[in-house]
Amino acid sequence: MNHSFDRRTLLRAGGGVGLAALGLGYGAGAASAAVPTSKRFELSSVDSHDLYRNRALQDGTVQQSFAFDQTNRRLFVAQLRQGSDSKSGDLCITELEWSTWNAIGHMYLTGFGHAVSIGAQAVGTSTYLWTDVDADTSGYGKRLARFKYVNGTTLAASSSAVTKRTPVSTAVRHTCAIDPTHDRLIVRYLPSGSSVHRYAAYDLTAATNGDFTTRLVDFVEPSAIEAANFQGYTAYGQYLYCLSGHSNTDDATLWSVDMNTGGVTERFVTGAGSTLSFREPEGMAVYTTAAGEPRLFFGFASGDTTNQRLSNVFYKNVLV
Template identity: 75%
Template sequence: MNEALSRRALLRAGGGLSLAALGLGYGAGTVSAAVPTSKRFQLGGQASHDLYRNRELYNGTVMQSFAFDRTNQRLFTAQLREGSPGTSGDLCVTELAWSTWTAIGHMYLTGFGHAVSIGAQSVGTSTYLWTDVDADAAGYGRRPARFKYSDGTTLTASSPAVTTYTPKPSADRHTCATDPTHHRMIVRYLPAGSGIHRFAPYDLTAATNGDFGQPPADFRQPDRITYLDPDDTTVRNSFQGYTAYGQYLYCLTGHSDTDDATLWSVDMNTGAVMEEFLTGAGSTLTFREPEGMAVHTTAGGEPRLFFGFASGSTPGERLANVFYKNVLV
């Protein structure tokens, strides 16, 4: 097949197609040590499953990200706060009831960030959330933060209830995601003056205690994820979320009202893209903007890779949708 064939053409032809299956290779990043080996989620060649569709959140803005606390059976979403400027860093967190996936609580975060990704960490019967904090002029957080979820409350970036961290002192921005199955946190950061993000995984307990020593891997975001097409490196991709399971990082890219929503898997030990899949999940949704990724292992022991979309034809009345993959190779 012609490598120049557009992703849209591939999607129309096959309802979603893995470019890795076509033998297309991508450049690797730089790593420092080794993440323990694991199986990898298969992105193409099998169907996506619905977790839920068209759920209302506490605010009607676009869902940016989400995270599970399976131990306490809670799901949290993050979005920009209704009525606040997009550059304010003001967020709304919605708690959804387990299994019905309906909104049952919320809290507000003032001056935090953009919530490209969030993490959830169970501590007894409580859930602690990880977000970005200390919003810059564009509304993106400079550092990661951790705080206890408390329904109906509002936290500011300087609140004593918020613990902030600086994994990479020279970085301009940080976000984070959690891999609860392997008790790991993944930090995405932007080195000052570089323009290209990097990723580094850490032990979740060590990170909670502020220990961000030498990570087992530290690699540049692959160019195939940074850019939209290999023959047009002037067009930036729209990065919409990430998560990790074991050895592999997973990313989501794409735009609203298009058919370019793409799932990616990256080997954290090499920094190389393992698979790229143009997904047709939720193809009938209106607006359909890819937003957020998360993982968890069910009570029955099945690992799942989740990815989300915002939907709804009316701004201010957006809905949340989440799908998942569950085949490991």
């Protein structure tokens, strides 16, 4: 397996904020518990590994995010649908084969959102996807949607096959990620009247049943991340991981945040995929391999031609 070496200077930042000062005043179910302690992925002193490089996706547009169904061993990549206005909320979900990472299927979504982050949830041998839905005038979803992935179909946001959820009643935007190893749904939301995002963590089974009354944590997005060009997030155990950066630059940054304090634990500018053309950071996800190894994934879009962009995914696999 190829390696891509991280080559930039590490910046660590502390200053966590106590939960008593976070998560209150945004409706029922504000922070009432804590996420159990866990190890975190080391971002700076270990190599990044290639999962794959330069894989074609169904519509050739820039990948926005991706998610693994680690039970059924499937990978899904979300993109804006080719030919649709970026504010329409129209998406394409491309499924990649587990070992070759080549595209083997797709599904179109109409009127959903921007897919800054998505989640994949195994239900028997089926996969249910979580995305944002009911796009606002900027193309970002107001609520969350949960639906069964069905290859070769087109699903409208108004379809009865879509279950819609509003985890935070006062929020005007929602996205989510799934920690499949610890069965948690992580929600990034924008409170009404605010320009600052927040995060809340829920038990995945409860969330699936529409129960969002208990938030394990609820905290404001750290200001340094909020100020960066946000490109995705995921979570593993106690820690939230974020990705930021621009295309055609070398500012792709990995962040870890202690969800029990809301403080940045580690910030690292990564050189993974440094030789890629275009190289826009896009999307994060986690899974634990069949052999029991947890992995933190982060992605990049590549390719020199609009609507012929390619998908690239790298990962870290050392816990400290």
